[in-house]
Amino acid sequence: xxxxxxxxxxxxxxxxxxxxxxxxxxxxxxxxxxxxxxxxxxxxxxxxxxxxxxxxxxxxxxxxxxxxxxxxxxxxxxxxxxxxxxxxxxxxxxxxxxxxxxxxxxxxxxxxxxxxxxxxxxxxxxxxxxxxxxxxxxxxxxxxxxxxxxxxxxxxxxxxxxxxxxxxxxxxxxxxxxxxxxxxxxxxxxxxxxxxxxxxxxxxxxxxxxxxxxxxxx
Numbered sequence: 001x002x003x004x005x006x007x008x009x010x011x012x013x014x015x016x017x018x019x020x021x022x023x024x025x026x027x028x029x030x031x032x033x034x035x036x037x038x039x040x041x042x043x044x045x046x047x048x049x050x051x052x053x054x055x056x057x058x059x060x061x062x063x064x065x066x067x068x069x070x071x072x073x074x075x076x077x078x079x080x081x082x083x084x085x086x087x088x089x090x091x092x093x094x095x096x097x098x099x100x101x102x103x104x105x106x107x108x109x110x111x112x113x114x115x116x117x118x119x120x121x122x123x124x125x126x127x128x129x130x131x132x133x134x135x136x137x138x139x140x141x142x143x144x145x146x147x148x149x150x151x152x153x154x155x156x157x158x159x160x161x162x163x164x165x166x167x168x169x170x171x172x173x174x175x176x177x178x179x180x181x182x183x184x185x186x187x188x189x190x191x192x193x194x195x196x197x198x199x200x201x202x203x204x205x206x207x208x209x210x211x212x213x214x215x216x217x218x
Contacts, residue, residue: 001192004187004196004197005031005198006197006198006218007031007066008199008201008214010025010033010035011034012047012201012205018056025210026064029211031064032064033064033065033066034199034201035053037049038071039070041072042092042145043070053080054083064087066087066090066197066199067086072095074091078091086113088115089108089115090118090139091115091118092145093118093120093123093128094119094120101117105134106134109136115136116174117131119141120141121153125140125162132170132172133170135174137176137197138176140159140163140176140177142156142180142181142182143180143181150180153181156178161194176194176197177195177196177197178190182200182203182217183217184216187216
């Protein structure tokens with residue numbers, strides 16, 4: 001079984017605590033920092049729309065920020081998060097029509113950031129297969145987007161398996177990420193299906209030992 005990357009979600013971390021939290025996560029073995037942006041429209045909650053991305057992009061020295069836009073107005077939000085040290089910007093298939101999604105992917109890539117597409121639990125993976133040549137990462141939501149602490153939805157496993165097969169059959173190189181309800185048990189199930197990146201929020205952040213929790217996912 002291949003080794004995965006861990007991208008801890010810092011959803012709920014206060015602006016003044018971002019740097020110390022991220023430093024602690026990275027020193028504990030995290031490969032990326034997952035940055036959940038919520039606009040209050042695509043999802044009901046609001047998060048990380050107050051310049052928090054600048055705090056981190058000005059602090060870290062590598063491209064390790066993994067920005068997940070849960071937003072309806074991508075024309076507005078994508079440019080706000082095309083910052084130095086952002087590696088991925090992912091946005092939802094459900095947010096825009098396909099023509100605009102492709103246009104957004106091209107814009108992100110032209111700024112030396114890797115574009116990604118996200119699918120909700122209610123969206124069949126077959127809906128996006130024809131779009132994947134435009135994207136470098138696919139994020140499979142294993143919970144309903146909008147809040148942390150939810151339970152893993154098992155249908156995500158079939159989606160990961162289908163994406164792995166499609167990638168091999170079509171000689172594509174996108175990476176596969178899964179987000180929601182990740183713990184040591186669900187991480188193992190995802191790794192068995194061939195996932196590349198695991199996003200874990202409360203499982204890591206609510207622990208007193210970040211390294212122990214991250215190690216348990218690897």
